[in-house]
Amino acid sequence: MQATHPLKVIKHCLKCGSTNFTPSGERSLKCGACGFHFFINSSAAVAALVTDTAGKLMLVTRGVEPNYGKLDLPGGFIDPMETAEQAVKRELKEELALDVKSLQYLTSAPNEYVFSDFSVFTLDMAFVVNDYFTEGLKPMDDILDYKFYAEDELDYKDIPAPSIKNFVQLYFKNLKRTKTK
Incomplete structure (x- = not known):
């Protein structure tokens, strides 16, 4: 996975700004603070x-x-x-x-x-x-x-x-x- 991949670049929740925004599988991130689930789509x-x-x-x-x-x-x-x-x-x-x-x-x-x-x-x-x-x-x-x-x-x-x-x-x-x- 390249350094430019969204899973490596996005560090904060897009909804609440928390840094507890971690990969949840190969194409999504999930916020541990607010529960926001962000999918990386085309x-x-x-x-x-x-x-x-x-x-x-x-x-x-x-x-x-x-x-x-x-x-x-x-x-x-x-x-x-x-x-x-x-x-x-x-x-x-x-x-x-x-x-x-x-x-x-x-x-x-x-x-x-x-x-x-x-x-x-x-x-x-x-x-x-x-x-x-x-x-x-x-x-x-x-x-x-x-x-x-x-x-x-x-x-x-x-x-x-x-x-x-x-x-x-x-x-x-x-x-x-x-x-x-």
């Missing part, structure tokens, strides 16, 4: 697979830590009471000024996102963006730049998140399969 996040007419895939350059300057898919955390589809559309608007007309769920993968020396376990959901408007497309928010890549133009070592790497590999695998049919 946070929901989305990633968008945006392609051009040649089948190249958009990857963005991260403008924030973790992994500043590395490649990623556009996307982010789902806000409370927001659907995954709404989150994809919101994130693409915030990060690229991209308006999405339609999208389709592809797959999901678990991930560990370490932020401020704290592991946030995520369930990342990938969506293929089928129809969108690119007028005024520009990197904003936490993105430095974007570029459309063919698979042979890409070095997978530049994509640090295992879930994102998995989505990109799946996209190109599916693209090859449809070209050979």
Whole structure:
């Protein structure tokens, strides 16, 4: 278990502040003072697979830590009471000024996102963006730049998140399969 794991980082009860907040199994903490039981669950996040007419895939350059300057898919955390589809559309608007007309769920993968020396376990959901408007497309928010890549133009070592790497590999695998049919 990494030093960033919540069981190692959280030292005080989130409800009463007691230091008598100890692990209760492999994914929860329980307060000996007030009885509060906190479970470590996955946070929901989305990633968008945006392609051009040649089948190249958009990857963005991260403008924030973790992994500043590395490649990623556009996307982010789902806000409370927001659907995954709404989150994809919101994130693409915030990060690229991209308006999405339609999208389709592809797959999901678990991930560990370490932020401020704290592991946030995520369930990342990938969506293929089928129809969108690119007028005024520009990197904003936490993105430095974007570029459309063919698979042979890409070095997978530049994509640090295992879930994102998995989505990109799946996209190109599916693209090859449809070209050979």
